[in-house]
Amino acid sequence: MASTYQTVTLAKRPKDNIVPGETFKLNKNNKAPSAADLKDGEVIFESNYLSVDPAMRGWLNDTRSYLPPVQIDEIMRGGAIGTIKASKDPNFPVGSYASGLVGWTELAVVKGKSLERVQVPKGGRLTDLMAVLGITGLTAYFGLLDVGKVKAGDFVVVSGAAGATGSVAGQIAKLKGATVLGIAGSDDKCRWLVDELGFDGALNYKDKDYAKKFRAATKDLIDVFFDNGECIPPYDGDLTLTVFQSGAKSSTSLSHARSLMPDSSCVAVCAFLSYLREDIDGY
Template identity: 55%
Template sequence: MARKNLTFHLAERPKGNIVPGKTFNLVETDAPTASDLKDGQILVENIYLSLDPAMRTWLYDIRSYVPPVAIGEKMRGGSIARVLATKSAKAKEGEYVYAGSGWTEVAVVGDAEFEPIVLPKGTQITDAIGAAGMTGMTAYFGLTDIGKPKAGETVVVSGAAGATGSVVGQIAKINGARVIGLAGSDDKCKVLTEELGFDVALNYKSPTFAEDFVKATPDYIDVYWDNVGGDILEKALARAATKSRFVMCGSISRYNGLEKESPGIRNLFVVVTQRVRMEGFIVTDFRDRYPEAKKQLGQWIAEGKLKSKETIVKGGIKVADVAISNLFEGGNTGKLLVEVKPIDQGNENSRSLL
């Protein structure tokens, strides 16, 4: 009997929040098999599916850094996947790879759509999709090439308890900076200071946040990492030091309303008076330097200098459209993953740098 395969396809472009059972159609078909492979392709089964805030922006029919997901198209997404069969020189059967296989259980992917997982001892396989993967590389390149924090400088990170923000703050600490994290709950603030080494963590939902923020930045902000946008970005600009660097990574506060006209930032004149450098970027801008970042991030994790935080949602691929809401409701700490299929964390077949 043929193996069945569940896949999410975009059904409609959502206005506001993603609506489970409406935004996407969950379609069951026969799974592809080894006989479907062409040269340079592999057959994989997804193990962990990455859920990321940027996915919400891919559902809009707007000008962006990638074309929107088409109506009826399989939802895009990265995953950690196991190779079931191969006609590629890049992977062997049984190995685990990082693949752009989308929101599905079984897929055929070509050489350009996957990479072998290369991790040093002292890491875990999910690091390949989190702190040592695209998430970690986003933090690495944004800081090393744009933020450039120096020892003793003040670095503020919005969305600091999320996948990228939690890594940004730790890398800034490795560089000797004083790091302030902004998060949406007292529990998340405790994680930042007690587990991840942030110097200060502030709950932006606190009624005293504006006052607390001023007190925490007496010497103003040298580097601001923006994951959120909106009012928090405005408050950060008001505390910008002369010649500060604002790293514009995301604007999650707006992702569920990009089809509407958004209010502008009211104090942009600060950019002129304080000579603030504001620069946006996408991690794929640095594609040719991925090996450099992966090696350094993996080394920091293995040495205990960088800790990975994860929220793993169990229940298989069918829960993906529900789980993604966690990103916009504050339900995750660190990297958000869906466990498509359980594996033994102690016996992953990935390649080692050591």
């Protein structure tokens, strides 16, 4: 184990987009902990991979939320998967893998009870535990199956379909026998959804004829709409108004929009991240 390690801390809260070299600070030459520093129940965690997730943008805001905001000069909060380098917790032997909200740091002394011990499945990779078998994959799995209750023959629309969650959601829907239409932000992404992931179709929401193409593709028959955070983007031709044939953006609400769909249909709201800087009434 190295004698020093690096961390990334929050230097300045962004007002809008994250500014490289301004929002975060890289801190080098921190003295590495040793096994002698550990108390009972603690481990030394060495990060192999750090997760960069949409929720992290919200953690930078100095506002009340489900988790307190990351403080200035505090190590950036984030998920990590890594190796136990030293341990005083019998549940985490040296050399085992674990995951947890350790933050953006190469090394950390943490309580074993704050971690989850993980094992790489046969044929899998360590990174799979932070992707398709991690938070994004689980979000897609439960969103489609527990909330959306997708079944064979359904017509499923997935917005944000080329992202980590949307791409898995669409593939799960296909495995259940549904017809899947993906919504993404470029022609390349749309081709990837169809050619690589097996989506039945994909539309670029930036296309000037997007609304017309969407109506033609769906034929006004949508059983499950997996709203992955891009249904009300800050440009013309937004998806929600197209799906629900509703009124102005400012007056759209989920309860009203839901009433315009068939009784058997479902809206699975996964994310609102693209609305963080938008003023939207009714939500």
